[in-house]
Amino acid sequence: MPMMPVTDSMFLLVETREHPMHVGGLQLFRKPEGAGPDYLSTLRHDLLENSNVRSIFRRRPAKPVNTLGHVAWSDDSELDLDYHFRHSALPQPGRIRELLELTSRWHSTLLDRHRPLWEIHLVEGLQDGRFAMYSKIHHALLDGVSALRHLQNTLSEDPDARDCPPPWGSRAPQRARPARNPRSLFSTAGSSLSQLAGLAPAAARVANEAVREQRLTLPLQAPKTMLNVPIGGARRFAAQSWPLERVRAIATASGASRNDVVLAMCSGALRDYLIEQRALPDAPLIAMVPVSLRGKSDAREASGNNIGALLCNLGTDQSDPAARLAVIQRSMRDGKRIFKELTPLQTLLLSGVNVAALGASPIPGFVGHTPPPFNVVISNVPGPRKQMYWNGAQLDGVYPASVLLDGQALNITLTSNGDNLDFGITGCRRSVPHLQRILTHLDTALSELEAATK
Incomplete structure (x- = not known):
């Protein structure tokens, strides 16, 4: 067991x-x-x-x-x-x-x-x-x-391949995990203690960035919005694809990363959606951006959970799309730099601080009477880079559907799929009216970013 x-x-x-x-x-x-x-x-x-x-x-x-x-x-x-x-x-x-x-x-x-x-x-x-x-x-x-x-x-780049496994299967043979030897356990424990000993100076660096230099976005800085309310169990799901080349061209022209451009798309869409609902706050929205803590060289079949959490200022108080992109670029750069300077355990603990308030969300009245730790989750998950097939069937779209929590009524998750970016938007059916309108606003935001960075 x-x-x-x-x-x-x-x-x-x-x-x-x-x-x-x-x-x-x-x-x-x-x-x-x-x-x-x-x-x-x-x-x-x-x-x-x-x-x-x-x-x-x-x-x-x-x-x-x-x-x-x-x-x-x-x-x-x-x-x-x-x-x-x-x-x-x-x-x-x-x-x-x-x-x-x-x-x-x-x-x-x-x-x-x-x-x-x-x-x-x-x-x-x-x-x-x-x-x-x-x-x-x-x-x-x-x-x-x-x-x-x-x-x-489970997919193949070969349209003629007919040996792709079922969704519950694997190309790799199932092998038992080797037993962990006591020496490695002691070594791991020693490493963890060493990382814990470094928490105090790491916390001091984070505090300096956040308080003195005001460069780091911290939890509980987010405004209260219509998206940060108690939710029900029913969901709405919307999905659409956009050419990756359009995002890449904006990133090249602006010097931003592709993920920064995606966040700017979402920022513009959320701003327009909340204006449409007469619910845009004066303060900028804060997004929680999940970050994978797996190494790029980890070729094993993934399982379990190994993610960190960055907070990003979305700049929704700015009407200019180029200004919003600059705010996002600066916010993500500072957050990633702090993560890079921390050990894996320290990164995990800082991520825990960023999302800790969610643990109290089941307490009756907590969501309604406290500021949200952040306003929305926006996740960019790496997907297939080439055209893929499943037993001869061409993969046309991969649209992620994610988790919602009390006080977090909207989630935007996207993935790369060959030459496209595929967006999946999950919302609380009761709290987020006309969810599909966000797709229209995403398209508008992308066009505005193109015009602003020419």
């Missing part, structure tokens, strides 16, 4: 009906040439015959689920793939609108803790002939970076 790391178990501990704690994604595919009317049913049948299941997809909370299930895992030796991998069809006329509505409904429901914590829905009936796949897995098992990395490991 393996024990859960604290970073994983907390996602189970804080989950309620109003706060499902799974990450998800919607993928769009074009069928291979010559695919017949039974293509998807045959594909599902063939995939269900595949017994190559990654261990993480057999993992479920230990019984009894209301006690041990929060701190320990057990393995399901009789995995019911037919339950987890479902075949669905869209209502007519089968537009993207119907697909997003169905995705919103699926993303609102809790996963069954008596089973491994994942579901995959194969969807047919799109009027343009494509098919979709919506998947969700509990955040205790995978974070967004892990989930995207796993997806890429």
Whole structure:
């Protein structure tokens, strides 16, 4: 019975009906040439015959689920793939609108803790002939970076390849983890103690940046907005793609990073959306920007959670898009510099400080009577860099669907997909009206940035 790391178990501990704690994604595919009317049913049948299941997809909370299930895992030796991998069809006329509505409904429901914590829905009936796949897995098992990395490991750059594993499978053979020797445990403990001993000078550096030089964005500096209210369990989901080249051209012209440009897109969209709702605060919005703490050389199949949290001033009090981009660029540069100077453990602890107030959000009245630690989560997750295929089907879109917390009614997550950036926007159905309008405002913000940086 393996024990859960604290970073994983907390996602189970804080989950309620109003706060499902799974990450998800919607993928769009074009069928291979010559695919017949039974293509998807045959594909599902063939995939269900595949017994190559990654261990993480057999993992479920230990019984009894209301006690041990929060701190320990057990393995399901009789995995019911037919339950987890479902075949669905869209209502007519089968537009993207119907697909997003169905995705919103699926993303609102809790996963069954008596089973491994994942579901995959194969969807047919799109009027343009494509098919979709919506998947969700509990955040205790995978974070967004892990989930995207796993997806890429099931795809191929070869359109003729027919050996791609199912979404729960793996190209790499499953191997038992080697036992950790006592010497390595002592070494790890010594390293952790050394890093903890450096917390005081690290905290002094952070305080100097934040207080004396006023260059670091800290929690509880965010204004109260219509996005920072208690939320319900129902979700809305919206998605759209933009050419990566447009973002790259703005980054080149302005000297900013592509991620800074993306944040400026989101800043402009949020400003216009809140103006439309007559709810734009005078103070600038603050975004929490998740940062992967995995090394680039880590080629292992990702699992678990290993993310930090930066806070970014979005400059929404500035009407000029170029001025907003400059504010974002400076805020992200200063935050990343501080992270770079800290050890991994210190970075994790600083990230914990940035999001600590969220831990108190379940307390009745807390969200309504305290300032938010930040206003919105904006996450840019690395995705496929080239055109990818899944058993001959061309991948057209990868749209992430993320977690919402009490007091955080909106999440914007995007990923690269070949020549595109694919945005997925998740919102509380009750608190964020006309969510799809944010897509229109993102497009406007991108055009304004192009005009401002010519």
